[in-house]
Amino acid sequence: MSKLDEKSIAILIAKALKIESNLISINSSAENVEEWDSLGHLSILQALDQHFDGKVANLKELASTNSVKDILSLLKKNSLL
Amino acid sequence: MVEECIYETDNKSLSIILSKNVFKPTGTSRELIKATVNNIEKPGKLLDLGCGSGFVGLALYLNGKLIPPLYASDLNEDSVNLLKKNALRNNFKCIVNKGSIFDPWQNEKFDYIVNDISGISDEIAPISPWFKETSCMAGKDGTELVVKALEKSPQYLNNGGKFFFPVLSFSNANKIISFAKSIYSKVELLSHKEWIVPDELKKNMEILKSLKLSGYIDYKEKFGLMIWYTDIYVAYKPLNETI
Numbered sequence: 548m549s550k551l552d553e554k555s556i557a558i559l560i561a562k563a564l565k566i567e568s569n570l571i572s573i574n575s576s577a578e579n580v581e582e583w584d585s586l587g588h589l590s591i592l593q594a595l596d597q598h599f600d601g602k603v604a605n606l607k608e609l610a611s612t613n614s615v616k617d618i619l620s621l622l623k624k625n626s627l628l
Numbered sequence: 629m630v631e632e633c634i635y636e637t638d639n640k641s642l643s644i645i646l647s648k649n650v651f652k653p654t655g656t657s658r659e660l661i662k663a664t665v666n667n668i669e670k671p672g673k674l675l676d677l678g679c680g681s682g683f684v685g686l687a688l689y690l691n692g693k694l695i696p697p698l699y700a701s702d703l704n705e706d707s708v709n710l711l712k713k714n715a716l717r718n719n720f721k722c723i724v725n726k727g728s729i730f731d732p733w734q735n736e737k738f739d740y741i742v743n744d745i746s747g748i749s750d751e752i753a754p755i756s757p758w759f760k761e762t763s764c765m766a767g768k769d770g771t772e773l774v775v776k777a778l779e780k781s782p783q784y785l786n787n788g789g790k791f792f793f794p795v796l797s798f799s800n801a802n803k804i805i806s807f808a809k810s811i812y813s814k815v816e817l818l819s820h821k822e823w824i825v826p827d828e829l830k831k832n833m834e835i836l837k838s839l840k841l842s843g844y845i846d847y848k849e850k851f852g853l854m855i856w857y858t859d860i861y862v863a864y865k866p867l868n869e870t871i
Contacts, residue, residue: 585824586655592851607852624669 576614663860670738682711770799782866
């Protein structure tokens with residue numbers, strides 16, 4: 548498992564949402580990215596879980612994240628970034 | 629106002645009119661299309677079983693996976709009429725019959741059968757967002773109809789034919805797969821897609837827990853979310869096939 552930096556997380560999110568990576572920034576969220584609906588959110592979480600070898604599956608707070616900032620904050624809090 | 633559903637592929641698109649009394653396409657419908665498109669290499673005679681509005685069958689038509697006409701059937705007369713309308717407005721040829729499972733297709737054989745008959749627990753269906761105005765009738769464990777279809781399917785397949793079917797975790801998935809393996813020597817998983825349990829169902833946790841405990845359905849908690857899934861399978865080489 549490689550340690551991801553913030554830019555890599557943004558790229559991972561873009562890939563999960565099947566959009567160009569330059570469309571995701573630190574300010575991106577479910578409110579300003581059309582593809583980030585509930586299914587898109589699940590795709591993001593699954594992509595994170597795959598990258599972190601299952602380490603995020605039990606992070607219940609992920610359910611309520613809806614922005615790149617929220618996700619980064621939670622990953623840092625859990626020493627994954 | 630007419631409700632419409634669009635399907636797009638390779639710069640082509642399909643417009644499907646929907647109707648109140650006819651099952652509306654879901655994520656499972658799209659997964660079934662995707663998996664079937666990726667698996668069928670050579671177009672053939674194709675039956676859309678439990679066709680509803682025609683979304684699945686007509687999408688496969690658009691993708692060039694069948695030799696026209698599309699054969700389709702549904703127990704619901706409104707579905708039969710709606711598919712005919714949708715086929716006409718998209719200039720597709722179809723033969724559509726009303727009836728239960730294979731009853732409308734005596735003496736017919738197909739290269740591909742795509743089973744889209746309802747397959748979730750009867751206790752889940754009325755509290756879900758998918759069966760508000762249509763019926764399910766798949767039994768408490770959601771297996772009755774798909775098992776009947778699996779059982780009869782080999783006699784409606786040409787040699788080398790394939791039977792495509794979704795298995796939802798709001799049914800007894802293990803029972804369906806075990807049964808499929810008692811009918812076919814090859815049963816392959818084509819795709820697995822996870823979904824978030826809809827809010828309408830989460831309001832009825834006692835029902836969900838009870839059904840899960842009884843083994844009739846399955847779901848899991850992950851990322852603080854309740855997750856269920858759709859698997860798409862293909863079955864071929866019936867065990868009783870004469871060479």
